[in-house]
Amino acid sequence: MTREVSSSIEKLSKIEYKERAFKWWGPSPDEARKIQVSKPKELKDKRTTLKDAVKNLITNGQNLGLGGFVNTRVPIAIVHEIIRQGARDLTLSLQSNSMACELLAGAMILDKTRVSIKRVELAWWAYEVIGLAPLLRYLAANGMVELDDYTNYGMAARFKAGAMGVPFMPTRDHGGTDMELVNRGTMIECPFTGRNVYLVPACHPDVGLIHVQAADKYGNCRIFGPLCTCPEIAMASTYTIVTAEEIIPEESLRTYPNLTEIPFVAVDAVVTQPYGAYPGATYGFYWFGMEHMKMFRGICEEFRVTGRKDKLKEYYDRYIYGCETFDHFLAKISSKELREVKELDGNRPIIL
Amino acid sequence: MGDIAYKKEELMVIEASKHINDGEIVFTGIGLPVVAVTLAQKTHAPNVTVVVESGVVGPQLKLAPLSIADSKIMRRAARLGSLREVLACILQRGMVDVGFIGGAQIDQYANLNSTVIGDYYKPKVRFPGSGGANPIASHAKRLLIITPHQKRRFVKKCDYITSPGYIDGPYGRKNAGLRMWNPSITVITDLCVMDIDSASGKLQLAKLMPDVTIEQVVENTSFELIIPPKVDVVDLPTETELNLIRKEIDPEGIYFSNKQN
Numbered sequence: 001m002t003r004e005v006s007s008s009i010e011k012l013s014k015i016e017y018k019e020r021a022f023k024w025w026g027p028s029p030d031e032a033r034k035i036q037v038s039k040p041k042e043l044k045d046k047r048t049t050l051k052d053a054v055k056n057l058i059t060n061g062q063n064l065g066l067g068g069f070v071n072t073r074v075p076i077a078i079v080h081e082i083i084r085q086g087a088r089d090l091t092l093s094l095q096s097n098s099m100a101c102e103l104l105a106g107a108m109i110l111d112k113t114r115v116s117i118k119r120v121e122l123a124w125w126a127y128e129v130i131g132l133a134p135l136l137r138y139l140a141a142n143g144m145v146e147l148d149d150y151t152n153y154g155m156a157a158r159f160k161a162g163a164m165g166v167p168f169m170p171t172r173d174h175g176g177t178d179m180e181l182v183n184r185g186t187m188i189e190c191p192f193t194g195r196n197v198y199l200v201p202a203c204h205p206d207v208g209l210i211h212v213q214a215a216d217k218y219g220n221c222r223i224f225g226p227l228c229t230c231p232e233i234a235m236a237s238t239y240t241i242v243t244a245e246e247i248i249p250e251e252s253l254r255t256y257p258n259l260t261e262i263p264f265v266a267v268d269a270v271v272t273q274p275y276g277a278y279p280g281a282t283y284g285f286y287w288f289g290m291e292h293m294k295m296f297r298g299i300c301e302e303f304r305v306t307g308r309k310d311k312l313k314e315y316y317d318r319y320i321y322g323c324e325t326f327d328h329f330l331a332k333i334s335s336k337e338l339r340e341v342k343e344l345d346g347n348r349p350i351i352l
Numbered sequence: 353m354g355d356i357a358y359k360k361e362e363l364m365v366i367e368a369s370k371h372i373n374d375g376e377i378v379f380t381g382i383g384l385p386v387v388a389v390t391l392a393q394k395t396h397a398p399n400v401t402v403v404v405e406s407g408v409v410g411p412q413l414k415l416a417p418l419s420i421a422d423s424k425i426m427r428r429a430a431r432l433g434s435l436r437e438v439l440a441c442i443l444q445r446g447m448v449d450v451g452f453i454g455g456a457q458i459d460q461y462a463n464l465n466s467t468v469i470g471d472y473y474k475p476k477v478r479f480p481g482s483g484g485a486n487p488i489a490s491h492a493k494r495l496l497i498i499t500p501h502q503k504r505r506f507v508k509k510c511d512y513i514t515s516p517g518y519i520d521g522p523y524g525r526k527n528a529g530l531r532m533w534n535p536s537i538t539v540i541t542d543l544c545v546m547d548i549d550s551a552s553g554k555l556q557l558a559k560l561m562p563d564v565t566i567e568q569v570v571e572n573t574s575f576e577l578i579i580p581p582k583v584d585v586v587d588l589p590t591e592t593e594l595n596l597i598r599k600e601i602d603p604e605g606i607y608f609s610n611k612q613n
Contacts, residue, residue, distance in 0.1 A: 013512075071419065124483030129418050151482040175516070176513070177516055178514070187529065196527070226406040227433055281419075
């Protein structure tokens, strides 16, 4: 993209700015709108199984929008099913995440003819206090994946632009940093204030992957705890798969419509999936499965350091490929562990 | 006083807490920053409001949380909203007084790198990326950076700039389109406290940690640090401060290594 204005970053940076033609990494705003206009949106029972939802909606080459934030309400059950069924040349778009992307990255490292990530548009990818993300480090160090770095506000603004049907959003951050040189946003002189402002392109995932506490059979979703960017991702995506800890009666939902954070028009498939974010947390239901997360990260880190894939393969064979559904995966986690993470959440108050 | 044993990190957190005033809005992440804010609330600044990027506004923190999306950081919050809401409608809108950030590298203009070591396109180490660090650095009135003091961290040039300090001088931020042109920036390390020299936009030595010399600071800093004629020494921690950290805020010692000073 040709840039008219910039900060002084080019003079400072170790990175040489390369001019590149701008490309959408998923549907363009016009394409996204066209799909939205033509697809059926009527109020109907959208309950299905994860197997069918993934079979019907996920294809090679798609941009997948990962909901949740770091490891809260992350779409782990959906990611397991995508790995089982396989999907290649994916673009991932996300705020801040670890487990969901690392699981896809691990599947790619084991067999890239089955699962592969081509590009990631993101703000942050790691495990917070537990440490860096070993598989992101591996993919990045080996130049195996193209990264498009924004701020957390930048990604939130991009999903919001998609959700609103506008092609970009102006932001007052990113400026003066290397993100100006490496990402697909651009700086312009604001036509109203005359000052520099940084524009980020809308993000329209082909499919949004969202886990919530409760939904009705039509896909109206209630979210408790932080909303993260889930409503925006669901509304920006051309299709959205929702897993819910519980399906609640329509009557209950319609009694408190203010609690509906994602309306049914933005949802295409609804799946009941208890512990659907495990080992991530779901406010009101369960806390992080720290031990499982540390175990998986440890296996990934060992692969990164030694290059040996045997333990990684064992993990996937046991917990994903060796399971027919996510419930089978949960059956392999001790009931003590599942009870403990429930207790650690401390019964955060929610309304079902 | 002088014989109370304390960990370097504890003193860094205590010093950071003193830079937070009562009534302020503080944007924080996990780790030492959240301990510093909670300490400020339990001592001189009971009416500090915490904002966390996952969408949390005004929680009543009790224990140190493990994640910014940890339900512990949401305890008795005034509002649980979205990232966009807190990052745009509170932070970008101009409501935040103090923001905490960090990084693997920091240069003389307090620009921070939390993205890569080495070449961006084939990095030796890939770090998480910006997350909320860049928005906090772009918008807060005052920035607090708590970091270990090592030569490889205090670099001449960052491999990548993730979060803006003064960019390349006193007008760097203005030219970059940032609204907060001249934030106060305070860097608190195990060796010293630094702040910004407003004329040059560069870091200057402000205070030394107890028993640290200027030479030690200079030796461990790769860029040329401005040394003013008068440099104060950071106060030693009090028993009350240490007890609050050890017994109430982080009783499990999640955030403090076992190294003693």
